[in-house]
Amino acid sequence: MGEGMAAYLNLFLLLIGVLVIVFILDLFIWKVLRALSVRLARKSRNNFDNFLVANQVPRYVAHVVPLTILLEFVPVIFADFDYAEGIAMKIIKILFVLLILLVFRKFFKSVNEYLKTRPNFKDKPINSYIQVFMIFAWAVGLLTIFAVITDTTVWAFFTALGAASAVILLIFKDSILGFVASIQVTINDMVRIGDWITFEKYGADGDVIEISLATVKVQNFDMTITTIPTYALISDSFKNWRGMQVSGGRRIKRSLIIRQKSIRFLTDEDIEALKKIQLVEAYITNRSEQINSYNESNNINKELLVNGRNMTNFGLFRKYVTNYLQNHSAINKNMTLMVRQLQPTPQGIPLEIYAFSSDKRWENYEYVMADIFDHLLAALPYFFLETFELPVSMEADHSSS
Numbered sequence: 001m002g003e004g005m006a007a008y009l010n011l012f013l014l015l016i017g018v019l020v021i022v023f024i025l026d027l028f029i030w031k032v033l034r035a036l037s038v039r040l041a042r043k044s045r046n047n048f049d050n051f052l053v054a055n056q057v058p059r060y061v062a063h064v065v066p067l068t069i070l071l072e073f074v075p076v077i078f079a080d081f082d083y084a085e086g087i088a089m090k091i092i093k094i095l096f097v098l099l100i101l102l103v104f105r106k107f108f109k110s111v112n113e114y115l116k117t118r119p120n121f122k123d124k125p126i127n128s129y130i131q132v133f134m135i136f137a138w139a140v141g142l143l144t145i146f147a148v149i150t151d152t153t154v155w156a157f158f159t160a161l162g163a164a165s166a167v168i169l170l171i172f173k174d175s176i177l178g179f180v181a182s183i184q185v186t187i188n189d190m191v192r193i194g195d196w197i198t199f200e201k202y203g204a205d206g207d208v209i210e211i212s213l214a215t216v217k218v219q220n221f222d223m224t225i226t227t228i229p230t231y232a233l234i235s236d237s238f239k240n241w242r243g244m245q246v247s248g249g250r251r252i253k254r255s256l257i258i259r260q261k262s263i264r265f266l267t268d269e270d271i272e273a274l275k276k277i278q279l280v281e282a283y284i285t286n287r288s289e290q291i292n293s294y295n296e297s298n299n300i301n302k303e304l305l306v307n308g309r310n311m312t313n314f315g316l317f318r319k320y321v322t323n324y325l326q327n328h329s330a331i332n333k334n335m336t337l338m339v340r341q342l343q344p345t346p347q348g349i350p351l352e353i354y355a356f357s358s359d360k361r362w363e364n365y366e367y368v369m370a371d372i373f374d375h376l377l378a379a380l381p382y383f384f385l386e387t388f389e390l391p392v393s394m395e396a397d398h399s400s401s
Helices: 002-043 048-054 057-061 064-077 082-116 126-150 154-163 165-171 173-187 242-246 268-274 278-297 313-326 362-383 392-400
Strands: 196-199 204-211 215-220 225-229 250-258 338-341 349-357
Touching: 002 048, 002 057, 002 064, 048 057, 048 082, 057 082, 064 082, 082 126, 204 225, 250 362, 268 278, 278 313, 313 338, 313 349, 313 362, 349 362
Parallel strands: none
Antiparallel strands: 196 204, 204 215, 215 225, 250 349, 338 349
């Protein structure tokens, strides 16, 4: 009985002594690492060490040496208690594995936060790669812990997992697809953080705010958040507006539907009246001289306007719109500028404006486009033209039905 009490007393004293030593050593190492961190922070040109300190990486690293020493002292402390020694060894080994995983997690969190401050990496999905590495690290860590508990080797578990690979692939299907997708997205530069994308299938229309292993978060313009699977970026079609944002302008592509019955040849009286419009005055004068010269030299009978060469109100209006856009301060003259007539439809003839607004901001772009079409709609009657709209009777029929 005395020997038993002596053994327990010896165990208690050794345990208290080792724990005190380990605690003091842990505190000392932390003080040293903190002093070194401050010194390095003052000398270093980047602020990566600031992120390490903010995420307590040195504090967790300081635990490694004391925990290793404690592991070495376990056989001495539990020399008379073989069963307790085995349990203590397993507990400390498990704590050691968890500590290593925690150090890795804090370190890569610091890397992620640091790279987000760098212009070259600000729009890259770094978080996806860190998540992949941490999934792998946690898988290895959990297997190691299970191997410690069951007194087997990690390789034995890997061998057993080979037979269950189909189940593992099924469990981690989204992670694997997301990892492959994030690599392809990065290599092909399909999407960056900050890009404006439109993904109709998922109802997304806004800016990409996060690209992770499994999902892409889009903040829509109504401030809602849409979550899209990462692999959908390579399996489905979506629109990325980055090309427009980095270009010199935003495209305006809209049509006026001109009523076909309003299109006609211009008489001499019409031409004289239209010369008062400054944007086409020089064009009308020059064009009239060319047409009259041609008709006179070819003895064209002008009793009917259809004979020979003539100006039409529609053609003159096209020229007016072109000149108007070329003189508009909000239109980028270095990009495509075109006014074209499209194929006639049952409603009329579309006159399409194809140009680029210099201001690419959405609200300003809409204002510029509305300003242009307000003017053109108001200018149409001066050229004896009309736009198509449903007759009042037809509108009433549609509303009643």
